[in-house]
Amino acid sequence: MIRLSPSEQPIWDAFFVSVTAQLIQQAGDRGPEYIAERAAEIADEMLFERRERCSERRSAPVDWVGPA
Template sequence: MIRLAQSEQAVWDAFFVSIAGQLLQSDAKRGAEYIAERAAEIADEMLLERRERCIERRVAPVDWLGPARSQ
């Protein structure tokens, strides 16, 4: 599992609950331990992707918006 900033805990929890619910619907025959572990793995991956996108946005140049139009 990844280390979470305090502000990320609620996001991770929401990912986990959503994924666990989906896994329960699709893999209802699996045990609770499998569902919890798999949901945690997927939530970790989703949060890491979210972090990476956030970092990319912070370092992106402002000019990607295009040239300013003069009026």
């Protein structure tokens, strides 16, 4: 699991709840441990991708953003 900043925790929680609800619908026959672990993995991946996009935007040249 990745280390979260205080501002990222509510975002991760929202991802986790959303993904867990979807997994329960799709894999309801699986055990709760599987669903919790898989939901945490997916939420971590989503937050990691979000962090990467934010850092790419910060380091991008100004013309990448588009015309003002």
